[in-house]
Amino acid sequence: MLTVCPYFHVHQPYRVKRYKVFDIGNDTEYFNDNSETDLNNRRIVEKVAEKSYRPTNKILKELLDNHPEFRFNLSFSGTVLDQFEAYTPDVLESFQELVATGRVEILADTYHHSLAFFYSVPEFKRQVEKHERRIKQLFGVKPRVFRNTELSYRNDLAKWCEDNGYLGIMAEGWEKYLGWRSPNYLYRPAGCSKIKVLLKNYKLSDDIAFRFGNKEWASWPLNAETYASWIHSHHGNGQTINLFMDYESYGEHQWEDTGIFNFLRAMPEMVMRHPDTSFKTATETVESYEPTGEYDVPEILTWADTDRDLTAWTGNDIQRDAIAATYRMEEAVMKTRKRDLIETWRKLQTSDHFYYMCTKWSNDGDVHAYFSPYKSPYDAYIAFMNALSDLQLRVNHAAAEREEKDRLKQATVAKEKPTDTQEPETIEDEEEKVVERPVEEVKQSPRRWWEKIINALPFFNQKRQGGISS
Numbered sequence: 001m002l003t004v005c006p007y008f009h010v011h012q013p014y015r016v017k018r019y020k021v022f023d024i025g026n027d028t029e030y031f032n033d034n035s036e037t038d039l040n041n042r043r044i045v046e047k048v049a050e051k052s053y054r055p056t057n058k059i060l061k062e063l064l065d066n067h068p069e070f071r072f073n074l075s076f077s078g079t080v081l082d083q084f085e086a087y088t089p090d091v092l093e094s095f096q097e098l099v100a101t102g103r104v105e106i107l108a109d110t111y112h113h114s115l116a117f118f119y120s121v122p123e124f125k126r127q128v129e130k131h132e133r134r135i136k137q138l139f140g141v142k143p144r145v146f147r148n149t150e151l152s153y154r155n156d157l158a159k160w161c162e163d164n165g166y167l168g169i170m171a172e173g174w175e176k177y178l179g180w181r182s183p184n185y186l187y188r189p190a191g192c193s194k195i196k197v198l199l200k201n202y203k204l205s206d207d208i209a210f211r212f213g214n215k216e217w218a219s220w221p222l223n224a225e226t227y228a229s230w231i232h233s234h235h236g237n238g239q240t241i242n243l244f245m246d247y248e249s250y251g252e253h254q255w256e257d258t259g260i261f262n263f264l265r266a267m268p269e270m271v272m273r274h275p276d277t278s279f280k281t282a283t284e285t286v287e288s289y290e291p292t293g294e295y296d297v298p299e300i301l302t303w304a305d306t307d308r309d310l311t312a313w314t315g316n317d318i319q320r321d322a323i324a325a326t327y328r329m330e331e332a333v334m335k336t337r338k339r340d341l342i343e344t345w346r347k348l349q350t351s352d353h354f355y356y357m358c359t360k361w362s363n364d365g366d367v368h369a370y371f372s373p374y375k376s377p378y379d380a381y382i383a384f385m386n387a388l389s390d391l392q393l394r395v396n397h398a399a400a401e402r403e404e405k406d407r408l409k410q411a412t413v414a415k416e417k418p419t420d421t422q423e424p425e426t427i428e429d430e431e432e433k434v435v436e437r438p439v440e441e442v443k444q445s446p447r448r449w450w451e452k453i454i455n456a457l458p459f460f461n462q463k464r465q466g467g468i469s470s
Contacts, residue, residue, distance in 0.1 A: 002235050003280040003288070004271055005198065006072040007170065008247035009147070010095075011113055012048065012080040013352035015039050015373055019386045028394065030387040031347065038373035042087045045080075049088045052251035057094040059261060063268050064101050070268045071103045071279040074247070075147045078111030078127075078134050079350060092138070099139045105281035106135055108143035108166065114349035115149055115313060117157055118300060119327040127346065128164075145169065145282040149351055151200065151244065151303035152310070155296065158189030158197060166195060168286040170244065172303045173199030177295060184238025186286070187295035196286050197295050200244040200303060204230060209245040213258035224263050228270035232277060239289045240280065244303070305360065313354040318381040323354050325388060329395065336398040344391055348384070356380035 017033035033039040063070050074095070084092040098104045110116060111131040116124035128146075136142060145168040146161045153171035161169045173183025183199035207227070211217045219226070231241050246253065254260040271277055280288060304312040314320050326348055333345045356372040357380045374380040 001276050001278070002231070002238060002274075003240050003278050003285065004231060005240050005242045005280055005282060005285045007075070007107070007147070007242065007244045007282065008072065008249075009075045009245070010053075010080050010247040011077040012041070012045055012083055013077075013113065013350045014079055014083075014347045015041055015044070016348075016353065016380075016383045016387050018379070019383045019390075021382075021386050024386055024390045025393055028390065030344070030390070041083065044373075045083045045087045048248060048252050049091045051256070052248050053088070053091045054094065055256070055261060056247070056250040056264070057091070057098060059264050060098055061094070061101075063265070064098065064103055067268050067272065069272060069278050071105075071281045071284070073105045073107055073145075073282050074099070075107040075109045076135070077109060077113040077350075078131055079113060079347065081134060081138060096139060099141065103281070105145070105283055106139055106141055106143055107145050107147040107170070107282060108132060108135075109147055110149050112346040112349050113149050113351055114346070115152060115310070115323070115351050115354075116327075116349060117148065117160070118152070118154075118310070119323070120330055121160070123327075123330060123349075145198070145286065150312075151301075153197075153297055153301045155190045155298055158195055159191050162189075162192045162195035168196050168198055168282055170198050170200070170242075170282070171295070171297065172301050172308055173201060173242070174301060174308055176308075177297050177301065181293065182234075182238055184234055184241055185292040186239060186289045187293055188291040190294055190296035190298075196289075196291050198240070198242050198282060198285060199295070200242050202303070204241060205243050205245050208243070208260075208263075209249040209253065212249075212260060212263070213254045221259060222263065224266035224270040227263070227267060228273065231271055232274045235274070235276065239292075240285050242285075312358055312360070313351055316357070316359050316377075318359075318377065319354050319357045322357060322381060322384055322388070325385070329388075329392065332395050332399060333391075336395055336402065338398055341391070341395055341398060345395075348388060348391065353380070353384050357384070 014031040015033070015038070016030050017039050019027070019030055031041060033041070036043070038044055060072070076095075081092065084095075099106060108128060109131055110124065111127040111134065114124075114127060116127055132143060144166060146166045147170045148157060151170060151172055153169070158169050169189065178199070183201045186196045186198060189195060189197050204227075207219070207222065207230075211219070212222055214220055234241060250260055250264060268279070271279070300310050302308055302310060302312070314323060326345075329345060333342055336342070352371075356374055357377045359377050372380060374383070
């Protein structure tokens, strides 16, 4: 028996508008671009809903109705769910209808599509817990298999998931760690005793996600019958074919005129024409098969670019500077206990912001440029750091207010008779806990980062005479 485990990731970030240095201290709305550009978040969600979410959900519902054996998995970032609710509630309802069939599994994820695990495990945990509550609220289910942002993975992440009760975790099936072995089996993560890892068959997945509409591809045009035969060829050499890809592959990355929707309509039936081939959700897959060996990934592995590491987000100086500055704010932000500041900081953790700053070339660079709403990586960096600087000002102001409040409270208590018990201070959001680990408090001027960049980075010095807009 060979089964297919399809998984689609649904995500849209809150893109930072062209936030200028002169906006710092004057404008607290970083994500409210109303132009006709791709920085307008509402415009993008509505466009992708029309091209991808609505037609694809309609096809998937028909497939579920017509083929009782058909199953698949979805993961959502919290940022896309929030935007569905605000801009396209009918899309959210159509996803709820899919999940209500009982044959669509939702995976655990980080709420803000962040790389928090590799920078702050406490913040990562808070985002995962918030995501779980949101999924329970909207869909009435509790995720049992974990999928990290950008399929990022490492041995210690698998161990964290095992310790927190997850049955499975997803990862890229890459030859660097697989060696001669096949991704079409379950494996045990190194250092774990219970959890199982499901590996992406990246060749078959990318045939749909990246190569489908490429007329230069030797297998173009790809039809469902041919694709099903590629899957059937693994009978006797695999347990599960894990097809992992962005949901937007259907209709947005691969446009309707490529034939992608017709392919999707026909594919399940073609796969199931083989009598020993069917579909399973991630949990069903984990519960059906035993691991055949260990998958040892001591370094960070992702599904992005040819490097399959974090360099898509941390490969140059401006990316590393931006992400370090963001996470340095953690203790100060959490101590404010102000929901709006915490939420804004988390929106700025979304990995897309750092992805837009990538300066890679060749095919990887083309992919980054395709997804970026900015004219250049440097424009993305400038807008982001200006917004982060404004947030620093707001956090510092909130800290000063809290210090004054505490001072007045202490003065009042000193005048009163001490008591054995004291009521806990009310906080705005009980789910948020102050970070205990030592983190350098951000006290720098909101514009010091600009001087730092000019002095440290050669490309800024080269462009200064020509001028760089801020």
